[in-house]
Amino acid sequence: MAFPSVQTLRELQKTLNSTIDSYVRAVEANDIKQSIGISTRAYAAARDVTDAFCDPGMAVLGAGLEPIMNLALRIAIDLDLFILINESVSLAELVKQTKAEDTLLHRILRVLVGTGWMAEPEIKTYSLTKRGEFLKLAPWRDWIKTSFDSLAPVWLEIPEWLRKNGYRDIIDLKNNPSMSMYGVNWFDNLAKYPSREADFASSMKLKDEFPQNALPQFPYASAIENFEYELQQGGSDVFLVDVGGGRGQYLNQLLEHSDLPENARFVLQDLSTVVSSVIRSAVKFEPMSHDFFSPQPIKGAKYYHLRAILHNWPDDGCYHILSLLKDALKAGYSRLLINAYILPELQVPAIPSMIDVNMWLYCGKERTENEWHALLRRAGLKVLRIVRAEVGLHGIIEAALVDEINFGT
Incomplete structure (x- = not known):
């Protein structure tokens, strides 16, 4: 293995430090879009440092063997290892609790130590690393x-x-x-x-496990006056329809943490097999059975919200969904909110790019800002603004009818 030269390391260090300084300045200036771009470069700079110490052949060998790590994780989950290990636990104790053969368990644990999910402070004694602790959830x-x-x-x-x-x-x-x-x-x-x-x-609940600064915070309170005026004019009393909203995870969080009008209705829509499990008396919203490939029954609401829906569908499927929602919008008042990944045009980070490829399973895709603009334009809608998370690539795209007179948000 050839180690990097001092000059190479100094250059890598300079690039990494400069990128981190730029990121800190962007965050302190609350420049979210700039910080997202810089964070991507910082990740790449950190990877360059790692790559400098990594033999290319070993990197290729590791890539080919990476499914073994997933195999070890899957077996460890079946054996409840991430639940059983709280502090340091011996192999003998884990064998006793799992009933697994000691040689098999030892081989699995070695993989998990080597890939950073567990630590081995003493021979055949194990504890969880920071990432391993996440698998308690x-x-x-x-x-x-x-x-x-x-x-x-x-x-x-x-x-x-x-x-x-x-x-x-x-x-x-x-x-x-x-x-x-x-x-x-x-x-x-x-x-x-x-x-x-x-x-x-259960895994889809991960969207609710992200830290608050990784989730876009849409300023719903700014629309209250507009909503109350519409209500006085005999308009809809529905403030937000969460289309395809599952069992109401987003609405529960929104209603718990936001100062929203008490006289407003909030409606959760999903297939009957999903919303039938929602107990009406336990929530502050109204569950409604609805397939988003059928006409939207609620007309003229203030907001129609789609979270992690459109990435499951190709452009033609999205066009169908958006066209049906478009027919429910009231010009100059109603707004469509798309809560989704917004990929950068350059140097997409590893996880979002792999999530995009995973969407092949459903014929869907993650989209860049330009692709979102084009998709909405095709459906007769226009982007008014994008509210981005402080970190990461999540954002809420606010859209309206393309030919409306804009009376404000």
């Missing part, structure tokens, strides 16, 4: 289970599907790897396995 464990049990089988099908289909992008709802494997789309196949479907639903 059910949604994170269920994400590992979902990726291994339900996503990975289709990932393995994709190279062969692409070879057979001339390396076309995967956007055809009738011809895609999931249909090739199962004869139905990915979600319909998942529904055949209740335990896996439950794991997937």
